[in-house]
Amino acid sequence: MRDALVTRSTPPLGTDETRELAARRPSGRESGCVSRNWAPAPRRQPERKRTDASARRPYRHHGRARSPNAPCLALGLLLVLSGACGSPTSRAFSSDDPVGLRIGYAEPHATSADYGPGFAFVLSLLSDARLVTTAANGRARAGLAERWEASPDGRTWRFTLKPRLRFHDGSPITAATVVRGLSSRLEAPAPLYPGLRDITKVEVLSATEFVIRLREPSWLLLEALSFEAVRGNRTAGGGAGPFRLERQEATAATLRRVDGNHRGSPAIDRITMRAYPRPRAAWAALLRGEIDLVYDVAPEALPFIERARQVQTRSFLRPYVYALGFNLRHPLLQHHDVRLALNYAVDRETVIEQAMAGRGQAASGHISPEHWAYDPGVTPFPYRPDRAAALLAKANGDRERPAFTCLVPSRDPRLERLALLLQRQLIEVGVDMDIEVLPMSAMHARLARGQFDAYLLDVAAGKDLNFPYWFWRSGDEVPLAASGYTAADAALDRLRYAQTVTSAEIAIHQFQRILHDDPPAVFLCWGETTRALSTRFTMAEGFEGDLLSMIADAHRASSQSGADGNPVGTASSP
Known part of the structure; x- marks a missing residue:
């Protein structure tokens, strides 16, 4: 269940930041029945004007501060750009040339099982x-099931x-194939998504029809099915x-297009992928023309790439x-006013x-602002340090200075920088947050056992509701975080x-409001990726959303302009 909590794809942390994370201690504290076939820098003052959270497209926050690593990154990327400008001109192509797409997957320690x-x-x-896919707004769409x-x-x-x-x-996909695979999934020891837990039986009706029987109605069923790949066997030919997949190694793979696919035949003939x-x-390889797509561009690099x-x-x-999630069994964090x-x-x-x-x-909770049922009336908390200090004084009285320890996964520079920033902000209202860095596997084990004060993660929300349910519904046999939250x-x-x-929709709005009024965490923000x-x-x-999920619909451009403005041929045989 590691993937249910966090993913990362960020540059390595600078040595100065590493030393600060390891050595710094907070000041002020001593060390020690219905059809559901839906249609497809200096701190600013608290009274400053806020950016409208509803203006989400494009997802850029205006007036941003410069990244601490920007000077070094700028120099490196400018050198890369200057090298790319001198790359040889590609030959002209004909419509009969094979179309190859080269993907660069940039992830620190890509071969590590901890990532x-x-x-x-x-x-x-x-x-x-x-069987089912999910649109960016969380609505179910046809997949293999029409x-x-x-x-x-x-x-x-x-x-x-x-x-x-x-x-x-070449083997047929039939209802019997689907039923066999889904039944095996239900019998497997791996934890089930909440939407699959009410299934009692799966039965074949005909070659193209089957039924799923539930002990109780489940709104989460379709969304859970969108996570489950339909496979015929474990070989490369078992996909649909x-x-x-033609060839796969530890850090490289090759894929060929499938003619007559249910989505239509892709315009791209071959995909090569490299970690x-x-x-x-990866960014440098893209700018030199060695690859065609970078899976994830970090925000601090985007201005240069653009x-x-x-x-x-x-x-x-x-x-x-x-x-920043809390364990409500902690003597300090159990208090509503403190949270x-x-x-x-x-x-x-x-x-x-x-x-x-x-x-x-800025985030107001665990429901994506792009979800069809998102309630924009539940807004993020404003920055009010005076209000925070008053609530802390009321809850803590004359007791010792409030303090807790926050778990942070190692080898994730963005989360480590975020932890230091939160630590500094909490010090200003009289709260000490110690930072404990540990491997992700150990962190997940601690969270599942409830052995933590607080944690800092980018928590999966998906385009649906299975993950929010799994994360905050108490009493789960396989909890993602045993926080003691029951509200x-x-x-x-x-x-x-x-x-x-x-x-x-009513239930989703209630859930949003409860997370805001009785918060189990500080929901910070939804990060942008590129x-x-x-x-x-x-x-x-008019395409929007994740480019990778729609790459089968990409076409090769007929021509592009070179640095001098003249057309340049763009063919590239695989």
């Missing part, structure tokens, strides 16, 4: 298919597959996505919310400016068993 989604996750996006409907009592769901579906090896040991190496004529960028909010005070004590705009290079959006249980259960759009794509390729007009 992020890794190669397997990205390859699955390209080579696998699912339609579905629920019985009046919400306990029986009937699915119909698209006709003539096949796996990469637009590209077939880079550092993000900067200046390159041969690169186009697509930015969007990551489906992860940065949160409110910590929310007022954090300057989210400064967090976005300094830790996210100005690219992000949202009733709202989450109403959401899980909702049968109509209206009842689900894919960088060579101008050799074009996307459909």
Whole structure:
């Protein structure tokens, strides 16, 4: 369940920051029935004017502070850009040339099991298919299943597959195949997404139809199915996505297009993918024309990447919310007023400016602001240090200075910088936050056992509601974080068993309001991520969202302008 909590893809932390994190101690403290087939720097003063949180496109925070690493990064990237300008001109191409796309996956220590989604996750996006997909706003869309409907009592769901579906090896995708795979998933020892936990039986009706029977109605079912890849076998030919995995190594892979795929035949013939040991190496390779797409461009590098004529960028909010979460069993953090005070004590705009290079959006909770049922009336806490100090004085009285320890995953520079920034902000209202850095695997184990005061993570929210339910519903057999928080249980259960759009929306709004009024965490912000794509390729007009999820629809551009403004041929045979 490591991937359920956090992913990262950021540059290494500078040595000065590492020493500060290891050595610094806070001042002031001594050391010691319904159908659901939906249609497809200096601190500013607290009275300063706020940016409107509803203005989310593009997701750029104006007036951002400069990154501490900007001078070095600027020099390095300017050198790269100057080298790229001297690259040889590509030959002209014909429409018969094979179209190759080269992807650079930039992740620190990419071969470590302690990190992020890794190669397997990205390859699955390209080579696998699912019964249901999820739009950026959280609504379910057709995948391998072309339609579905629920019985009046919400306990029986009937699915119909698209006709003539096949796996990469040519074998047919039938209802029996789907039922066999889903049944195996339900019997596996791995924890189930909440939306799959009410399934009692899966039955074949015909070659293209099957039913899922539930013990209780489940609003989370369709969303949970969007996480489950439909596979025929464990070989490379067992997938059903637009590209077939041809070769895979530890840090490289090759995929070929699949003609007659249910989504249509991709315009790209071949994809090669390579992992880079550092993000900067991938950015440099893109600017030199050695690759065509960088999976993740860090916010502090984006201004330089955007200046390159041969690169186009697509930015969007990551489906992860940065949160300082609390253990409500802690003698200090169990107090409602203390948790409110910590929310007022954090300057989210400064967090976005300094830790996210100005690219992000302040968070009010664990529901994505892009979700169809998001309630914009639940707004982020304002920065009110005076209010924070008053609430702390009321809750703490004459007792010793408030203090707690925050767990932070190692080898994640962005979270480490964020921890230091939060530490400084909390000191200003009289709270000491010690920082304990540990490997992600050890951190997950501590969270699941409830052995923590607080934690700092970018917590999965997804485009759906399974992760928020899993994270905050108490009593889970396999908790993601055993925090002792129970205030949202009733709202989450109403959401899980909702049968109509209206009842689900009401439950989501209640859940948002509860997380705000009785906060289990300081929800900081939604970070922005960027894919960088060579101008050799074009996307459909009006396209929004994650570029990688729609890369099968990309086409090669007919020509592009060189540095002198003259057309340059853009062919590249794989």
